[in-house]
Amino acid sequence: MxxxxxxxxxxxxxxxxxxxxxxxxxxxxxxxxxxxxxxxxxxxxxxxxxxxxxxxxxxxxxxxxxxxxxxxxxxxxxxxxxxxxxxxxxxxxxxxxxxxxxxxxxxxxxxxxxxxxxxxxxxxxxxxxxxxxxxxxxxxxxxxxxxxGLQVPAELPAPLYLLPQSGRDFATSWLAQQGFSAGGYVVLGLGARRAKKQPSTAQVLEWSEQIAQRWGLKTVFMWTPGASDNPLYPGDDEVAEPVLAANSPNIVPFRGPLKEAIALVWHARASLFPDSGLMHFAAASPGGVLGFFAETDISPSPSQWGPIGPKAQYLEAEKSVADLSTDAVFAKLTQLIE
CATH class of the missing domain: 3.40.50.2000 (Glycogen Phosphorylase B;)
Known part of the structure; x- marks a missing residue:
């Protein structure tokens, strides 16, 4: 057959x-x-x-x-x-x-x-x-x-992505340049295109500070490169700019290609992403993911598009991810990290 x-x-x-x-x-x-x-x-x-x-x-x-x-x-x-x-x-x-x-x-x-x-x-x-x-x-x-004539099982296998050797080599080299190793950081990403699904600048700064204080981990901050009006694929440069301008000692920025971003996700202790393709890759990674959804009465719902895998968590905001409390975020993140 x-x-x-x-x-x-x-x-x-x-x-x-x-x-x-x-x-x-x-x-x-x-x-x-x-x-x-x-x-x-x-x-x-x-x-x-x-x-x-x-x-x-x-x-x-x-x-x-x-x-x-x-x-x-x-x-x-x-x-x-x-x-x-x-x-x-x-x-x-x-x-x-x-x-x-x-x-x-x-x-x-x-x-x-x-x-x-x-x-x-x-x-x-x-x-x-x-x-x-x-x-x-x-x-x-x-x-x-x-x-x-098949019956779908109650539980399907987890998503599978095999990180190529080129990705492993890139991650090893990049992390060495930054002075930290695999598992020594959390990835926090943008990339949902819609503002309501993005964490705010204040949240990115607060979460990275809390991550450093609680677990001694750096935050690798990544976003989709490019301008928001790019006709082929809108980027998040403008959204990332105020985070970078804060010059936080807890944040290490990464503005790079998708495959290299996935390689860094694969070596992270855990990741946080809005509803996006990278969220699903992070869900399949060893560290898992905390995904963010918002206004799901008119936007994609986690019931259909939530991250899946042994280490996949998500939070759903009524209107905007910016409304999520730090306590709610860290309750979920603690489950991934600890």
């Missing part, structure tokens, strides 16, 4: 697919598990032992420009995938995604499974599943395999 999981979206979303991969490999050990990713997110599952093959599609459009070579490469790869004659194609989205469904159908597997709002809109789907309610994204993805 050959099973293809189509997962061509965000980094954290692909990471949340890894519990499904681990479970399927255990539940159907004779099956070949293939993943269709793209050249933006495929590295998330590099070395994953539960994916037998990863198909990496190039982005045909990038920065608003059509890439002819990428279009030709995509057409060739699609032809190769059709020759695989997949028994099952699972469109790996927790809700209807027309582009993902079209991509899944283009492979022409014997059975294609996807969530959709109305089955009549997708007559070519062999299994059109209703969009689930009140279910975590990782379980929504695993639930796509139920048409195979």
């Amino acid at each position: 050959k099973i293809l999981i189509v997962k061509r979206d965000k980094l954290g979303d692909l990471l949340l697919t890894t519990p499904m991969l681990a479970w399927l490999k255990q539940a159907v050990p004779q099956a070949e598990l293939h993943v269709l990713a793209n050249d933006y997110n495929a590295w998330v599952i590099d070395g994953n032992p539960h994916a037998d093959k990863v198909w990496v599609l190039p982005r045909v459009r990038h920065a608003g420009k059509l890439r002819i070579g990428a279009a030709l490469q995509t057409a060739r790869m699609l032809w190769q995938m059709r020759r695989e004659k997949f028994d099952w194609v699972l469109v790996g989205n927790g809700e209807e995604s027309p582009r993902a469904i079209e991509r899944g159908l283009s492979v022409r597997g014997a059975h294609t499974v996807s969530y959709c709002k109305q089955a009549k809109d997708w007559p070519r789907l062999t299994h059109a599943l209703p969009q689930p309610q009140d279910m975590h994204e990782s379980r929504r993805l695993a639930n796509l395999a139920t048409p195979l």
